[in-house]
Amino acid sequence: MSASASHPQLVSIDPATGEAIGSVPVTAIESIPRLVFQAREAQRGWGALTHAQRAEVLRPAAARLKAEARRLGELASREMGKPLPEAIGEANYCADGLAGELDEIVAALADVVREDARVASTLRHAPLGVCAAITPWNFPLLMPHQSVIPALVAGNTVLLKPSEETTLVACEYAKILNEFLPPSVLTPVFGDGAQGRALVLADVNLIVFTGSRETGKRILADAGPGLKRVILELGGKDPLVVLDDADLDAAAAFAVRNSFRNAGQVCVSTERIYVDARVREPFLRRMVERTSALKQGNPRESGVTVGPMVSARQKAKVVAQIDAAIAAGATVLAGGESREGNFVAPTILADVDHSMEVMREETFGPVACVQAFATVDEAIRLANDTPFGLGAAVFGADVARAGEVAARIHAGMVGINQGCGGADGCPWVGAKDSGYGFHSGPEGHRQFAQVRVLSRPK
Ligand code: NAD
DSSP: OEEOSSSOEEEEEOTTTOOEEEEEEOOOGGGHHHHHHHHHHHHHHHHHSOHHHHHHHHTTHHHHHHHTHHHHHHHHHHHHOOOHHHHHHHHHHHHHHHHHHHHHHHHHTSOEEEEOSSEEEEEEEEEOSEEEEEOOSSSTTHHHHHHHHHHHHTTOEEEEEOOTTSHHHHHHHHHHHHTTSOTTSEEEOOOSHHHHHHHHHSSOSEEEEESOHHHHHHHHHHHTTTTOEEEEEOOOOEEEEEOTTSOHHHHHHHHHHHHHGGGGOSTTOEEEEEEEGGGHHHHHHHHHHHHHTOOBSOTTSTTOOBOOOSSHHHHHHHHHHHHHHHHTTOEEEEOOSBOSTTOBOOEEEESOOTTSHHHHSOOOSSEEEEEEESSHHHHHHHHHOSSEESEEEEEOSSHHHHHHHHHTSOSSEEEESSOSOOSTTOOBOOEETTOSOOBSHHHHHGGGEEEEEEEEEO
């Protein structure tokens, strides 16, 4: 993505080919306070509807998203390099899940009655006002969707500032919702961190941010003086612990899938793997075998499962971490080299330790790092030796023992013999530097609303 000074356009570049594929006009910073004012005016009417009425306004968008899923998926794949079936899958996921999500939000925001001998109280979930939703590029449809839908049903109006890397697909997404919404209820804002910051500093009441820890800290600092409500969903450095009794085929299959999916550009990618020293060799052999079967290339080519990095900048960051680890003694078991264009080969590094940046900082690339442990206590200490706490996974045949290990890992979501995603109705939640505030499930939806308690004597 690049912006030219003479023509303030954000140009989208296909990271697989370097081709320009389209552009959107940059939103002038000076216009942001006016857009926020218009959103505030629109909020009066939108906020006066009931939760159920707002959900009904949005419900027909499901069919439109479904009808456009292929086009949206193709655009997302071209704009950020995700394999085409996964990009179409992301669009379908948003479309297919919308009706259920609307119902879940309405139920979560229903009045709650609390009574004692003296007082009868009703808890209402009222709108907060105007919401700034600021999103990353790695799930260019799902991230805006998960921020915008609960905010709207709660009665807020929303200004959506998508990543500068994926404006085209976000623009199309907003257009579809706007076929159904009144004017200024959902307003896209296009630009980079400067537009994002201007939105945070504008007269907004809620900031819903998904992105890196560094940007999250800046947003929190900017939101502080106005005591603005913030929901921060930040980065991760997810561990996988492979116990001595684990099903090694299943553990290796999970490790390869979860380290290299979306070329590792997933907040809950497996970036650190701790394997019991007694099963290190057979586990690594299985990982290497599976990694060699992956096909990397243009994400629209059939059979390709690993695309490029989203940008040259992201590639440079990933390659720098790999090179530094190799220089410090890591052993390369797969990949290790950067390829032409924005591609980084799926890489397995063994003999790593926590002195290396690749084990401490988020990589956000196709790199799986494997360290052996001697005792379960050591595995837990290593897994928790990180400021991040988003997801984690533990593989072990004795599920009770694996569960005890999982419970000692300081992350928001821990999977036992599976990834970290929970059952329907669970929130998507991080701990420690992976942010505070979260979304999904009744607990997540309620964060988009102001609780008000109305009480009367009995
Ligand atoms: P980023 O922090 O660089 O940018 C995210 C968004 O913030 C973009 O829209 C950007 O323009 C905007 N922005 C930048 N500076 C800003 C500022 N000062 N004020 C307001 N807005 C600003 O992140 P990214 O590179 O787009 O995305 C990758 C990151 O997102 C990774 O760290 C990843 O782990 C994280 N992520 C987290 C989750 C989660 O659920 N926790 C999900 C997806 C991605």
